[in-house]
Amino acid sequence: MSDVAPSSTATRTPSLAAIYQSARLPLVILFLSAGAWLLVGSIFGLIASLKFHMPSFLASAAWLTYGRVRPAANNAFLYGFCLQAGMGVVIWLISRLGRAPLVQTLPIAVAACFWNLGVTLGVVGILAGDASGFENFDMPGYAAPFLFLSFVIMATFVILTFHWRTIRELYVSQWFLLSALFWFPWIFSTAALLLLVFPVRGMAQAVIAWWYSNNLQVVCLGLIGLGVLFYFIPRLTRQNLRSRPLALIAFWFLMLFGSWGGIPNSASTPAWLPTISSVATILMIIPAIAIGLNIYGTTRLVFPRPYFTESSPAEEGRSEEAPMILNFFSLGLLAFLVFSALNANAAIAEKQWFLPFAADITDFTWFVPAKSFLNTYGFFAMAIFGAVYYIVPTLFPDEKLCPKMVRVHFYLAAAGIIFIFLPFAIGGLIQGFELRNPGIPFASILKHTLHFLRIATLGDLLLLGGHIVFALNITGVVVRSYRARALRAYAEATAAIVPEGAA
Numbered sequence: 001m002s003d004v005a006p007s008s009t010a011t012r013t014p015s016l017a018a019i020y021q022s023a024r025l026p027l028v029i030l031f032l033s034a035g036a037w038l039l040v041g042s043i044f045g046l047i048a049s050l051k052f053h054m055p056s057f058l059a060s061a062a063w064l065t066y067g068r069v070r071p072a073a074n075n076a077f078l079y080g081f082c083l084q085a086g087m088g089v090v091i092w093l094i095s096r097l098g099r100a101p102l103v104q105t106l107p108i109a110v111a112a113c114f115w116n117l118g119v120t121l122g123v124v125g126i127l128a129g130d131a132s133g134f135e136n137f138d139m140p141g142y143a144a145p146f147l148f149l150s151f152v153i154m155a156t157f158v159i160l161t162f163h164w165r166t167i168r169e170l171y172v173s174q175w176f177l178l179s180a181l182f183w184f185p186w187i188f189s190t191a192a193l194l195l196l197v198f199p200v201r202g203m204a205q206a207v208i209a210w211w212y213s214n215n216l217q218v219v220c221l222g223l224i225g226l227g228v229l230f231y232f233i234p235r236l237t238r239q240n241l242r243s244r245p246l247a248l249i250a251f252w253f254l255m256l257f258g259s260w261g262g263i264p265n266s267a268s269t270p271a272w273l274p275t276i277s278s279v280a281t282i283l284m285i286i287p288a289i290a291i292g293l294n295i296y297g298t299t300r301l302v303f304p305r306p307y308f309t310e311s312s313p314a315e316e317g318r319s320e321e322a323p324m325i326l327n328f329f330s331l332g333l334l335a336f337l338v339f340s341a342l343n344a345n346a347a348i349a350e351k352q353w354f355l356p357f358a359a360d361i362t363d364f365t366w367f368v369p370a371k372s373f374l375n376t377y378g379f380f381a382m383a384i385f386g387a388v389y390y391i392v393p394t395l396f397p398d399e400k401l402c403p404k405m406v407r408v409h410f411y412l413a414a415a416g417i418i419f420i421f422l423p424f425a426i427g428g429l430i431q432g433f434e435l436r437n438p439g440i441p442f443a444s445i446l447k448h449t450l451h452f453l454r455i456a457t458l459g460d461l462l463l464l465g466g467h468i469v470f471a472l473n474i475t476g477v478v479v480r481s482y483r484a485r486a487l488r489a490y491a492e493a494t495a496a497i498v499p500e501g502a503a
Contacts, residue, residue: 012048013099013166013223018395022101023091024395026108026154030088033116033386035471037080041482042464044073049457053450059375063127078136078216079147080119082380083184084112086224087154089387090177092394093231094158095172098165104157109351111153134195134209136216141196148188155181172247176227177257180220183287189343203269214262217376218284221460222254225290225380229333229388236326242297259345261468263357265362280348288340295333296374298399328386331414334379342371361436366449367428370421377463378417385413385470397480405473412466419459423434427452 048070050057095102122143125131130140139147158181162174170249189210194200200208216287234241241247260280263273345392346362362368393400427449 002395008291014101016096016394018375019095019099019101020092020397023095026102027088027092027098027391028114029109029391029397030084030091031474033087033112033479034081034085035467035474037076037119038467039075039464039471041080042460042467044069044076045458045491046460048073049453049460052453053457068127068129068131071131071135072123073127073229074136075122075138076119078376078415079122079139080116081153082221082376082384083386084115085384085405086180086380087112087151087437089228090181090390091161092156092387093173093177093227093457094162094165097167097171098162098229098443099167100165101162102157107392108154111150115150115154115176115314117142118150118360121146123314126300127236134191134205134212135214137191137195137209141154141183144188144192144196144287148185148192152185152222171231172241172244172251173231174224175228175247175251176230179251180223180227181349183215183223187212187220203267206262206267207269207273210262210267211259211316215259217372218261219254219258221376221380222258223499225332225336225383226250227255227290228383229295229329229336232383232387232390233295233326233329233333233423236322236329237299239298241294241403243294245428246290246294246297250290253283253287253290262335262349264363278347282344285344287443288344289339291333294339309314323481324403327385327410328382328389329415331410331417332379332382335374335382335417339371342374346371346446361432362428362459363432365431365435366424366452367432370424370428373419373424374421378421381416382413385409387430388474396477398484399481401477402473405469409469409473412462412469415461416462420456421461423452423455423459426451 010039047058047064048066051069062068075206091102118139122139125140125143126138131138132140159178161177189326191208194208195205195212199205230241230247257280261277261284263277265272265274265278346367389401391405430447430452431445432450434440
């Protein structure tokens with residue numbers, strides 16, 4: 001379905017330039033801050049990766065031990081980049097699809113600053129040894145209120161913007177994006193209350209931590225990422241979305257069954273919990289198939305030269321970088337489909353329903369973080385990169401991205417994904433088979449795994465290079481635009497003091 005405004009509302013809909021201008025300040029804060037946290041997370045991730053085969057590296061610094069650097073890297077990436085950049089994309093899409101200027105720009109910008117304060121407190125607290133110890137929720141308790149209140153404020157004004165939209169018909173992407181605005185405060189507040197404020201006891205802590213981590217990575221990030229793909233892929237390929245019913249199937253299956261997964265079969269819980277988790281994880285293959293068929297029907301595997309219809313001047317004439325932007329979305333879609341297939345297969349293997357020989361092979365191996373990386377980075381981060389590259393020039397119509405830097409970033413990111421996912425996945429399988437063999441000493445298994453970890457370190461280095469290029473590209477657009485505006489303002493101010501033509 002196209003996002004073109006009906007002719008009957010054309011006279012009362014604001015211009016795209018006015019919509020983009022209303023969202024400029026908060027989006028600049030969100031995107032630049034997200035780029036900075038992406039670099040911080042990448043550096044910490046590289047340090048953690050180096051420590052596997054260089055144990056003496058920064059060994060004298062307690063703040064930089066592996067047990068602190070790795071969760072700091074994960075939380076800087078998830079909360080500093082993923083959720084922050086995701087919120088920026090949600091703001092732009094809700095305003096763009098509803099043809100409504102952003103409501104109350106300044107409170108959203110202030111909330112974005114407080115979100116970064118919360119992330120800073122959380123990451124510093126983790127490095128200082130105050131981590132909560134729960135995976136993907138390592139933030140200490142004093143950082144949680146900043147994150148929760150900041151997100152609620154931003155989400156509230158985004159929902160008000162949606163309420164005042166001039167195009168009443170809903171596009172598919174809006175289903176996913178609006179649901180994410182409600183989903184994250186719910187899961188975050190629940191986890192904070194039951195794990196940090198009024199901590200539950202015993203195995204309930206582990207169950208809630210698994211529940212939150214799965215909801216954050218699979219459901220919340222999935223809603224935003226799929227909303228992005230459902231908008232940008234049809235738009236960049238000059239096609240209307242093939243089937244709303246298929247999109248509706250993907251939406252409801254993700255909402256109903258996505259939140260039930262994440263509990264491993266080896267968990268020390270009542271047997272019905274891992275069983276329900278496995279069944280829900282297997283059912284998630286249905287929305288993946290629906291999404292794949294929908295995008296296939298939309299593009300028909302033919303990607304024509306992208307162009308931008310019904311656009312502002314900032315969206316025109318960008319043919320040079322547009323094909324590469326589409327590649328980010330294509331790779332993100334591929335990563336989502338592969339992750340869904342691997343996740344469902346792992347759940348089947350755990351229950352020994354069809355693959356009894358594969359049961360317990362991948363548990364407690366590097367195959368698990370390989371799947372998680374494919375989802376959070378291969379799918380979500382790549383979709384967000386493409387969206388940010390599309391959005392930033394619309395905020396500054398006088399400036400353009402550097403197409404060569406966009407291309408370099410894509411190749412570095414794609415190579416980094418390959419050099420991290422494949423070594424982790426292959427090394428995890430080998431590690432799993434060797435762990436099942438009582439004749440192989442555990443020290444030998446660790447030694448064999450080390451080769452794959454060294455290759456993954458190269459992948460971390462490639463990703464860091466791509467992130468530097470990404471941050472420089474979008475920062476360059478912002479700096480050049482504001483510098484030109486400052487020079488024009490200075491020239492206008494001094495023109496009244498120094499008459500034109502004066503010596």
